[in-house]
Amino acid sequence: MLSAEQQQLREAMLRQCSEFSDEYWSEHDRSGEFPEDFYRAIADAGWLGIAMPSEVGGSGLGITEAAVMMQAIAESGAGMSGASAIHINIFGLNPVVVFGTEAQKQRMLPPLLSGAEKACFAVTEANAGHNTAQISTRAERQPDGSYRISGDKIWTSTAQVADKVLILARTAPIEASKRKLDGLSLFYTELDRSRIEVRLIHKMGRHAVDSNMLFIEDLAVPAEDLIGEAGKGFEYLLHGL
The missing domain is CATH 1.10.540.10 (Acyl-CoA dehydrogenase/oxidase, N-terminal domain)
Structure with missing residues (x-):
């Protein structure tokens, strides 16, 4: 009630x-x-x-x-x-x-809450489905602390109109992780369309809100766009589902 x-x-x-x-x-x-x-x-x-x-x-x-x-x-x-x-x-x-820093909260949240920016949510993959531990999108850490992300996502809503993407990627191999869901990291970053191909999925309904496949190739992500600690992204993700 x-x-x-x-x-x-x-x-x-x-x-x-x-x-x-x-x-x-x-x-x-x-x-x-x-x-x-x-x-x-x-x-x-x-x-x-x-x-x-x-x-x-x-x-x-x-x-x-x-x-x-x-x-x-x-x-x-x-x-x-x-x-x-x-x-x-x-x-x-x-x-x-x-889990974000104060600087991340002040930078990331106000534009989304005001509607100045739109975002999309890139987690699901065609070969993993709901078995999130099996995602193959990789985020490789660079010498300067930034990351390079490559991989494919599916059923990503609003990517046609989004400015930002919340993306889950593997930063440590599953075989090197204590638990299968360890080694996943969460990033909130620019949806750079020169590095992310957004391909529309034609559906039977809900056409006003697009669903898409994302093909990500060598997407540069600054270190400050990593949410929390590397390797704990799945735990963090549960707070937004």
Whole structure:
């Protein structure tokens, strides 16, 4: 049962979403166009920071409140297109909140919460599926502390419009790791389209929010874009799912 405050939040979100008709969502599903007007309205009203700390421009509420908000968006007629359009803004960078440095929080979070930047979430691979330990995307550490990432990802949403990518890559071979899920590292970095080919996947539905294959070749990632410690990325990732 929702608290009085949660019910107020739900009603406020339903009012916000009433600006976007069923026809709006039908047209975007037909055209495959990202719902930019919806995204901008949610950002301008301050909803994207619902679960993020106030120190970085968020509302400081909890995951329950964020879930209430997302359910109201879907219920309004936006369905999964509306919810998926802002999902990573709401939940995806919680690993930065929990494990990032203060400098990373101040650099990475405000642009996402304001809607100034869009991001995508690159974890799944065709030959690994839900067996995340088996991902083959590699991040090779360079002498200056930076990384070079190469590999392929699949079912990455919003990559057609994203500025940034949250990417999980292996920094230590699985055979050299104590546990299979060790040796994975999490990065939040620029989606450099000269090094990442984004190829659209044609789906049966939810066309307004794109799904993609990513082909990453020698992507340069600064040391300061590594979240937390190298090798602990899977543990961190669980805080954003």
